[in-house]
Amino acid sequence: MIDPGWYMSLAGVLFIIGALGLLLRRNALVMFMCIELMLNAVNLTLISAGRALNDLNGQVAVFFILVVAAAEVVVGLAIIVSIFRLRSTASVDELSELRG
Amino acid sequence: MVEALVFVVMAAAAIAGAATVVVARNPVYSAMGLLGTLFSVAVLYVLQLAHLVAAVQIIVYAGAVLTLFLFVIMLIGVDKSEQRDEKLPHQRTIVAGLAIAIVLFAGGVTLFGDFDWVPAATVMNPAATNGTVQAVAVPLFTDWILAFEATALLLTIAAAGAIALAHYRRRQV
16 A cells, blocks of 8 residues: 555645646636646545545545536636637636726 | 556656646647546546545546536637736746745655654554445435535536526627
8 A cells, every 4th residue: 555645745746737837827728727637636635635544534525526616617617608708818818807 | 566556657647637738738638638637536546445536536527527628618719829928027937946846845744754644654444435335425414414415506506607607698789
C-alpha cells in the first residue's frame, strides 16, 4: 500500500496546474475546466485522507462535491452561453463592465 | 507493488491531461485533456477502494459534464483566437515561480517532513473504507440524509436556473 502522502502530493500538483490555468487563460470555458480540475484535486485528497484515517465519510463528502460541481457547471455554462449571445465573445478580458 | 506501478502511470496521465487543459489553444483539446485527467483520477479512486465514487466520477463527470462542455464549445465556436499577451508585467514568471515554490514546500512537508497520519500510522484498515454501494449508502442515508435531500433541491434549482438563463427570447419586432 502506497503512503497517502503520494496521493496528496499528486493532488497538490493537479490543484496548482488548475490554479495556474485559471490565472493564465482568458477563455471563460477553459477557466471553467481549470476549476473542475481543482475540484478533482480536492476530491482526491478527501479520498486519500479518508483511507488514511479509516473513515468512510471522506467518500460521502466527495459524493456531495460531485453533485455541487455538476450543478455549478450547469449554471455556469448557461451564464457563459447567455454572455456569448449578448457580446459574441467568451474572453473574460472583454467583460469589464463591472470594473470599479 | 502493482499499486505503485498503477499509481505512477495514472499520476503521469493525470498531470499530462491537466497540462493539456492549460496549454492547449483549442478548447476541444482542453476538454479532451480534462477527460484524460478525470479517467486517471477515477482509476486512482479505485486504487483506494472508492468504487462507487469512481463510477459516479465516470458517469457524472466524463459522461454528463464533459458532454455539456463540448456542446457549449460547439455552440460558441472554437475558431476565436485567444489573446496571449500579458496584461500585468511578469505575470507568468511570478505565477510559475509561486507554483513551483508551493509544490516543493507542500511535497517536502508531506513526504519528508515529520508528518504522521495519526491513527493510520498504527492501524490502517483498508476494509473499513471499502467504498462499495452498500458501505457508502449507510452514512449517506443516516448521518447525511439532510444534506442528501438538500442536494435534490439544489439540482432542481440549478436545472430551473439554467433553463431560465439559456432560454432564447426572440425579440418582438
